[in-house]
Amino acid sequence: MTIQLVFLARLRERFGVSRENFELPAQTPTHTNTVATLLAALREQGGVFAEELAEGRAFRVAVNQDVVQLDHPVNAGDEVAIFPPVTGG
């Protein structure tokens, strides 16, 4: 299944991409895609992805523009944004 990834601010610069399609395994009765499984798949790409998305690093994940926790499901067609802690105002 395909999702759309969005990277913002410092992470967009580090990854060198702002928006891209990403393939995740199809959902099955025994496999559910979540933010946690997506992050694991991204880390497997190694390099800056493994570095910036390592556990303990400060970043936030929004699914369809709502900030969510690691166990939140990710479905086909979702827009998943990964970004640093916000610094507006």
Add this chain to the structure above:
Amino acid sequence: MTCVVRVQEADFDLGAEIRALRLGNPRIGAVASFIGCVRDMNEGDSVGLMYLEHYPGMTERELEKICAEASGRWDIFDALVIHRVGELKPLDQIVCVVVTSAHRGESFSACEFIMDYLKTRAPFWKRESTPQGERWVDARAKDDAAAERWKQ
């Protein structure tokens, strides 16, 4: 309660915004406003230029949610948030929050609440230019603590 959220590159005129909110509404007895500006120093370094990025779509939604939460907690008539994006320099205005109500207590509290939540939840990021080069501003624990105290 009416909530207006604007994310824009252009500057804003707080006086004009307040006049527009008060126009023809004699129920308003109090107006509280806040303006955030670009400082020329941050973390001990001089700042020449600042660039503000945001996440279009989510930004507006998040600001509207914050205003709705404020109106759930306090009896207010209007909440207005204007946040600028793009290139800014010291002395420029970055953000304004205006709240109207019948009495001052509600406006003061709601205005501060909206700002505290904006700082920790609205998807904006600052990149500043210093003599040492460009850098993304880090989130501050003080801002998290400021938002956290409203949960008590």
